[in-house]
Amino acid sequence: MSDQPVIVSPSSAERAGGKYSKDSLRRAIEGLNRDGVIYLDNIVDPAHVEKLRLAMLDEAKILKAKKGNDVSQYNQGVATNFIQSPPLTNQSLFFEDVYANPFVHQVVSYYLGPFPSWTFITGNNANKQTTDRQAVHKDSSFIHPLAPSIIIANFPLCEFSPENGSTEMWLGSHATTDPGDQMWPAQYPTSQAPLCFIRPELVEERRKVRPPIQIACKPGGVMLRDQRIWHAGMPNASNEDRIMLAMMFTAAWFPNDRKFKLPYFAKEILESKPLAVNVQAEYVSEAECEESLHQWGSGIQPSDPNYRSLWEVAQLKNSLKV
Numbered sequence: 001m002s003d004q005p006v007i008v009s010p011s012s013a014e015r016a017g018g019k020y021s022k023d024s025l026r027r028a029i030e031g032l033n034r035d036g037v038i039y040l041d042n043i044v045d046p047a048h049v050e051k052l053r054l055a056m057l058d059e060a061k062i063l064k065a066k067k068g069n070d071v072s073q074y075n076q077g078v079a080t081n082f083i084q085s086p087p088l089t090n091q092s093l094f095f096e097d098v099y100a101n102p103f104v105h106q107v108v109s110y111y112l113g114p115f116p117s118w119t120f121i122t123g124n125n126a127n128k129q130t131t132d133r134q135a136v137h138k139d140s141s142f143i144h145p146l147a148p149s150i151i152i153a154n155f156p157l158c159e160f161s162p163e164n165g166s167t168e169m170w171l172g173s174h175a176t177t178d179p180g181d182q183m184w185p186a187q188y189p190t191s192q193a194p195l196c197f198i199r200p201e202l203v204e205e206r207r208k209v210r211p212p213i214q215i216a217c218k219p220g221g222v223m224l225r226d227q228r229i230w231h232a233g234m235p236n237a238s239n240e241d242r243i244m245l246a247m248m249f250t251a252a253w254f255p256n257d258r259k260f261k262l263p264y265f266a267k268e269i270l271e272s273k274p275l276a277v278n279v280q281a282e283y284v285s286e287a288e289c290e291e292s293l294h295q296w297g298s299g300i301q302p303s304d305p306n307y308r309s310l311w312e313v314a315q316l317k318n319s320l321k322v
Contacts, residue, residue: 006031
């Protein structure tokens with residue numbers, strides 16, 4: 001079994017047409033099903049990526065000064081990295097090949113099924129000169145479905161390598177995982193939701209089958225990952241912060257009707273041509289959008305209080321038999 005994800009690079013004809021051929025699309029979908037992660041190479045203008053990187057590096061300095069030494073202000077309480085919004089209110093940085101990338105949308109719509117929605121956007125900054133790592137986890141502090149329902153599109157804004165904290169990925173873990181692999185604050189069904197962390201003994205079992213890797217990426221590429229895949233943020237030993245954008249796409253059947261905020265000018269850009277995804281956004285003034293940045297809430301979780309996965313139904317049935 002390959003210990004690297006599938007890499008899909010567009011041909012000249014695919015680039016000109018703004019979509020992958022059937023063969024490229026097949027490779028992408030096979031890779032996501034097998035590994036839970038693929039890398040779409042060379043689909044974003046590197047000049048656009050560099051402008052976003054510089055803008056976010058400047059803001060990162062301000063955000064870190066506010067956080068200080070309070071580790072609770074960092075992702076998972078580990079001062080290695082923190083969540084950071086992209087500069088959504090800066091129209092000169094709202095690039096179509098980032099926020100409406102046709103190659104990303106094409107793959108997402110075939111993997112999740114027709115009419116998926118873009119439902120969330122954030123970013124992640126791996127602090128320079130750090131030594132701590134995150135625990136292995138899923139981006140799922142809820143009982144997730146046992147099928148492809150959410151894809152995260154990560155846009156690296158610089159070269160990613162093990163040295164500067166490229167994310168640790170457990171390829172193929174998405175295919176067999178369920179919420180029972182996660183840690184719970186109390187015995188189910190007393191607890192209504194699991195923690196995101198994977199049970200340590202299962203991590204070690206998986207390591208024997210297919211150990212984790214850190215994927216090298218470069219500006220202009222996009223990494224797509226199934227939300228169920230096990231992963232962990234890693235330390236950045238380099239002398240510069242490592243930043244990426246992250247967009248969340250959900251299947252049409254997944255019960256999440258929450259909207260994120262975008263400025264009015266984004267509507268014109270996003271509606272200038274047909275998209276393969278629905279943009280589940282509320283368009284507001286730049287000032288209101290700015291106020292919403294860096295406020296995460298529960299945008300990744302189901303919004304339907306009656307949502308139940310097959311796994312949860314099975315657990316409830318088993319608990320009644322005890």
